[in-house]
Structures are given as C-alpha cells and as structure tokens.
Amino acid sequence: AAQGENARELQSHILTHLGLGIPLVTTQVVGRDRYIEWVSWMANVATSIEKVLQEIRNLQRTEIAEVAEEFDVEKQVGSSTMAHKRNPITAENACGLARVVRAMMLPTWENALLWHERDLANSSAERFTLSHSVVLLDDVMNKCNRVLSKLVVDKENMLRNIENQNGLVMAEKIMLALVDNGIPRDEAHEVLRAASMEAVAKGMHLEDVCAMTPTISATFDADELHALFDPNSHLGVSGELVDEAVSLARLAIE
Template sequence: AKIRHDIMAVVTALSEVCGPSGAYVHLGATSNDITDSATALQLKDALKLINQHLNDLEVVLMELSEANKHVLLIGRTHGQHAIPMTLGFKFVVWLRETSRHIQRLEECTDRVVVGKMSGAVGTQAGLGPNAMKVQHLTMSRLGIMAADVSTQIVQRDRYAELICLFAIIASSLDKFAIEIRELQRPEIGELAEPFASATQVGSSTMPHKKNPILCERVCGLAKILRSLTIPALENVPTWHERDITQSSAERFILPEACILLE
C-alpha cells in the first residue's frame, strides 16, 4: 500500500528475503515483462478451456445433424415461409460455423499467447549482451512464445483481435439461441429448450409458460461481450512506447470477456 506499485511491491518483498542476491531481482526488467507474460499464461489456460468447449459443441452439432437429417421443417426468409428443408441441414450450418471458430481460435492463440523480457522500451538494453538468451530461457520456462518485437508492452492489437474474435463467437451463439427461441414459440413448436416439468417453473403467475430462459441468457450476455470490443480496440493506440491507459481497462475486459464467453 505504501509503495503504490503492484510489481515493485513484489520485487521489494522478494529482494528482502533473498539476501545479497536480492540486488539482482528484476534487474534489467520492467513491470510489463512480468504482467504481460503473466497475462499470456492466464490466456493460455482460458483459451484451452474455450477451445475444448467449442470442440464439444462441434461434436453435439455433428450428432444432431446426423440424427435429424430426415426431419422436415419449413425454411423461412424474412420471417415468412420459404420452402421445405431439414432440421439436420440447419444444424450443419451451425456446425460449420462452429468449426470456423475453432480454426480462428487456434490461429489467434499463436498471436495472443506471447510474453516478453525486453525491458523498459523493448530494446533489451538493461539485460546485457545475453538479452535474447535471457528472454528465450524465460519464455521456455513459462511454456509460451516471446513476442517477435515489443516496446515496454506486448502490442495491444493482439488482445483486440482476441476480444473481437470472442465477440464473433458470441454472436454465433446468439444466433443459435435466437433460432431456438423463435422455434419454441407455441404457434411453431419445432424446437425447445429442455424443461423439467416436475420441478421447473416457467412463470410466477402463468403456470402454462415454458420460457426459453437459457437461450435468453445467451443472447443477453452476447450483447455485453460485443460491447467489450470498443475498449479493446481503443487500447491499441498508445503514447510512444507505452502509457497506462490500457491496463485499467484490461484488468476488467480480458477476464470479463473470457468469463462471458465461457
């Protein structure tokens, strides 16, 4: 609290317990060598989990496509009846969209999960003649790649790309949920959320209601996730080699985006 600097508080505490070696704690490094690399580790774990769940969704949609390949329903354009199609075909459309998201996430991961050990402005001047080796050893120990080039920070186009991708994935889930909601209308009744009739209550005043609350939650959370793209994009510009306007926003939007999508 007295230092009013998160990294220097840790550095001071470590230095005090390391004896004479404490003089070498954080030597040549800068705060974002620590925080950006830590963010990469957190994102690595988060993206692994999100990727697994997208793969699970892909499997479910594949099974639904096969199971419903002969189930007829009416196709609709402009909200009006068009021509007949199959429910399996509708699921195939969702399946391929999900597959594209898996591919996008895998490609994006290589650009996002990167750390740095390059010092105050990215030149590694404070790390001496073996600076590149120090960075390589550090990132190898952490199990992440080093950014090919950085200033005091890893460039924020990387995080902006990730959150924009999250927003696209959320928009697809929003689309799937809207379709289920529309087809759950009593006058249509072609799809529906699971409803535990023995225990679940749809309304406090209308006992006949079976509201699509899960899909409605998906649609609502997708709106919030899409809104996070604005601060993510506004974090790309920075004064010279770095200012602090990014960090206050990132401490909210990065974990929030991961939680919302998950």
C-alpha cells in the same frame, strides 16, 4: 536495454521455458493487437452461439413450436402471472451474456491506442475486458451445451407447419422438376407462380391446383405429382452436410 548484450538470450530462455513465442521487437507495454485478436475471437464464438440459441428461442414460439428448450414442469415456473408459459430461460440468458462479450470489443480496440507505446490507460479496462470475456464465454458455451443436449424436437408439428402452407413450400421443387423434364426455366417459373397465386387466392392446396394446370398435368401423372409434394423428397444432401459438419466439429474438439 538494461540486460545489455545478453538481453535476447535471456528473453529466449525465459519465454521458451514458459512455452511462449519469441517476438521480434517489443516495447515496455506489449502491443494490444494480440488482445484485439483474442477478444474478437471470443466475441465471434459468442455471436455464433447466440445465432443458434436465438433460432431455438424463435422456433419455440407458440405459433411455430418446432423445437424447445427442456422445461422441468416440477421445478420451473415460466411466469408469475401467466401460469402456462414455458420460457427458454437458459437460451435467453446466454444470448444476453453473448451481447456483453461482444461489447468488450470496443474498449479492447480503444486500449490499443497507447501514448508513446507506454501509458497504462489500458490497464484498468483490461482488468474487466480480458477476464470477464473469458468467464462469460465459458458460461455462454456451457449454457448452449445444456440447451442442445436436452433439446426437445417436435417432428409432428414441423410436418403440420409445412402442411399449413397448403403445399406452397414445395413450389420450387415442382418448378425444378418441370425443368428436368424439358420445360424452359422461365416458363416453369411462371407456371408455378401462377399456380401458387391461384392456390392462395382460392385457399386451395397447391397440389390440387397443379393437377389442374395443363403444363404440369401433361408432365406428371397423379402419383408422380403427389410424390413431389412429399417433404422427404426435398431433403437433398442435407443429411450428408450435417454429418460432415459434425465430423469436422469433432475433429476440432479432439
């Protein structure tokens, strides 16, 4: 109002010079909905990163041990009492900080409730929520990059974990192969369910039980059945999906 008829021209000149968009209508205190969107985006990114790092932490557990955060045996100590421990400290730290980024959402929502679109109750909170969200997310992203760039993958243990299931993880593969060979799906499911229960009860490998199951042995010979239990035959188009996801991510970064 103080700028009179030239107000919009002045606003346009200044915001264009700063490379900012020109809002249609504003109040003295800018509406906080844009900050809600911004902090929400950061919280969402932090959450996505935490999902990845949380999975790595779980897969590093001794009873799984399929992937692990790199551990410098010369410099790192896992525990002050249990000398054997190799904790995923970077992933663990990033997961904790991601929770703090998400926690910034509540005060950000509350800051949208300005009295008569004018009070500054939001100001003190935003001195923390906005700056800290950015800094923390940057740290979370850097820690994630550090973990992923040096991720240790134990392929042999992955295969051992599959084999420890005595072939049960391939039950779906066998069922679908039966369907492809003309067996009704409900019947194929029941055949594999019964075979799986028998394998568990008797501590047998599912392939051995399948070989003795009439419906299955009449459909596949020994070599065909054995090939179906090869984990590599159960990958489908996983490789293509990974390549597409990586390409999409690279496009976004570039």
